[in-house]
Amino acid sequence: AQKVTQAQTEISVVEKEDVTLDCVYETRDTTYYLFWYKQPPSGELVFLIRRNSFDEQNEISGRYSWNFQKSTSSFNFTITASQVVDSAVYFCAWWGDFADGLTFGKGTHLIIQP
Amino acid sequence: GAGVSQSPSNKVTEKGKDVELRCDPISGHTALYWYRQSLGQGLEFLIYFQGNSAPDKSGLPSDRFSAERTGGSVSTLTIQRTQQEDSAVYLCASSSPSLTSGGSYEQYFGPGTRLTVT
Numbered sequence: 001a002q003k004v005t006q007a008q009t010e011i012s013v014v015e016k017e018d019v020t021l022d023c024v025y026e027t028r029d030t031t032y033y034l035f036w037y038k039q040p041p042s043g044e045l046v047f048l049i050r051r052n053s054f055d056e057q058n059e060i061s062g063r064y065s066w067n068f069q070k071s072t073s074s075f076n077f078t079i080t081a082s083q084v085v086d087s088a089v090y091f092c093a094w095w096g097d098f099a100d101g102l103t104f105g106k107g108t109h110l111i112i113q114p
Numbered sequence: 115g116a117g118v119s120q121s122p123s124n125k126v127t128e129k130g131k132d133v134e135l136r137c138d139p140i141s142g143h144t145a146l147y148w149y150r151q152s153l154g155q156g157l158e159f160l161i162y163f164q165g166n167s168a169p170d171k172s173g174l175p176s177d178r179f180s181a182e183r184t185g186g187s188v189s190t191l192t193i194q195r196t197q198q199e200d201s202a203v204y205l206c207a208s209s210s211p212s213l214t215s216g217g218s219y220e221q222y223f224g225p226g227t228r229l230t231v232t
Binding site for chain 2: 035037042043044045046047050091100101102103104105106107
């Protein structure tokens, strides 16, 4: 069965520091998708990115970047020059062609201190 | 456009009562999902609807849980004879199916219904 592990329960950094959130997954599927979601204090899950298993290109969107490495089954998320508004719980998730719902990691609570 | 909406936003009920939670997906999204978020269990998938197809109910935590989707749009999640362990935030999401792989694109979530069973 597939599994998503976010080993970092909580990370606290000072504003403007760079921070990387780790995500490791386990699957036997050859076709699958990986996601990152943000859950701010308001509670609503916000979609950030989707990658499919055939595309290992790293992606950058503003201060956010994602590093997908199939060799290590990892899909890490880096925030550059963090801001207080980045404070939230971040979830990594997996979905496969034969899955119904997303499999989520336990989440990483990111605290950005001013 | 409008996102996924859920009602009520909060529900407090007494143990043993039935509750109904409603989800209105994004217009045009044929896939609809229910999840539950609790401190102990994290985010758990419950059930998935694709269009008007019958859902796979194996993810529902017990036979007290049921869900239906009318007309391929609005969905209700019903919990009968609520128990304290049912207290959680119930999240609904919808997505638009991929045209190539037959799978689903990213899921967009509603604000959730916080259920408290006293």
